Amino acid sequence: MSFGSIYFDIIPLYILAALVILAEVRDIAFYICSNWIKVALICQYVKHGSWRQSATIQRCIGCVLRSKGKLIRNWEDKMGQSSVLVLHPIKTPMALLRHLIHLSGNTKTPSAVKSAIVGALRKGYETGQINGDVPSFQRILHLQGDDKIIWTFGERGTAEIMLVCHIATTILGARLPTHQPPSDTDHISAANHISQYCAYLVAHYPELLPEDAEWCKSLYKAVEKDAKRALIGNYSRDSWMSEVEYRRRFIQLLSAERNHEVLKDGARLAEQLAEEGEEVAWKALAAFWSEMILYVAPSDNIDGHMKALARGGELVTLLWALVTHLGIVGRSDNTTDAATVDV
Structure with a gap:
């Protein structure tokens, strides 16, 4: 004993x-x-x-x-990547370890992401939308050029909007492992990387977002759990399937009535985007995500960004510093999103 x-x-x-x-x-x-x-x-x-x-x-x-600060990790021009939907699970010891300790993959920030964000910032100045504050988020997703509205988010909070569009972006980019992906255009690269980075923020660093951190984490866990339940045993690797059929399979699985509302809305949005055509859809998503990351950049959570700098920095922290130096210290709606929806 x-x-x-x-x-x-x-x-x-x-x-x-x-x-x-x-x-x-x-x-x-x-x-x-x-x-x-x-x-x-x-x-x-x-x-x-x-x-x-x-x-x-x-x-x-x-x-x-x-002091040289050798213990300090300088920002390595990388952005965290996370996803609610794991469409191609890898059953290896390293993948299992990554899942158990909740490690997220990091990838070098593509030039397309930087160009899209700077382009959105420049557009805001040119159209007069930015005047000391970033413009309030319009809560819609529309096509570029003709301003056709694809989806209206209503009163959803920022984290919910992020996850709905993240799911739609992931489904739209779904490819069979045996199929070659299309040429990585700037719109596809920007949309996919910012989408996964926003999911990464919701899951791991929600204190850098304009919503209650605990609510964001609980929302992410609830959606992730429901997604795993909906997709378990349904990962198809049939080489004869077309990309359209492959995506339709995931849309049907995630649109089931018993699933979380965020999953169902993400699947329906993916279906509407697919109907518009991939080129048009990716252009709309790239614009949406670049505007979204700019919208969440202003923050009064100095302690949260200090901690982010101490661990090597975050993309959103760099954007926060950038917009602060430009005199952008808030949002034109001047409100903090209220997390009132049950998770």
């Missing part, structure tokens, strides 16, 4: 406590060595004349400023 108590109860507890302490020490070191704290120290040093008279404070500030 003594042997079991020591080796199976006490030692794992000590190991867990040590890991927690090490994680906290690492976060403190990240914060102290970050560029953020260096700028803050310089500002305080300039503002307080007494600091400039103290040799001790000068030495401490000098040590912080000279």
Whole structure:
């Protein structure tokens, strides 16, 4: 009994406590060595004349400023990627490990994503929609050129809109493993990458979004759980199927009455987009996602972005810094989305 108590109860507890302490020490070191704290120290040093008279404070500030920050991960021009729908599950030990510890894939930010976001920002200035605030989200998805409305989101919150369009984008891009994907145009690349990045934010860093973080996480988990239940055992790899039939299979599975409303709306939206033609649909989705990521960029959650900078930075944090320097500090609707829908 003594042997079991020591080796199976006490030692794992000590190991867990040590890991927690090490994680906290690492976060403190990240914060102290970050560029953020260096700028803050310089500002305080300039503002307080007494600091400039103290040799001790000068030495401490000098040590912080000279620190190389080797523990700090600089932003590697990568964006997190996550998805509610896993259309091609890979049954390997690494894939299982990634699922168990909730790791998300990171990919280098494509130039198409940067061009789409900057293009949306430039368009907002040219049309006069941006004037100190980003324009309120129109809650519609429309075709580019003729402004035909494809879908109206009503009173849904930002996270719900993201997940509905993420599901539609994923279904529209579904390809059989045996089929060659189409040429990766800028619209397809921008829409797919920003879509998966927004899903990644909802799942892992909802505090950077304009909604309640816990509600966003619970919504993502509920939708993900329902998607797995709907798709389990229905992953088709028949090479004879056309892309249209392949997508139709997923639309039928996710449109079932018992599924979550977000799943059903995402499937219906995918069906409507497919009817418009892929080229037109991808152009509309690329415009939608670039406007969406700009809409969520303004934030007053400075602590959340500081933590993001300490762990290497996030794309949305860079956009937050960019729009803040441009004088964009809020949204023209000046409201925080209310999460009132049951998950």
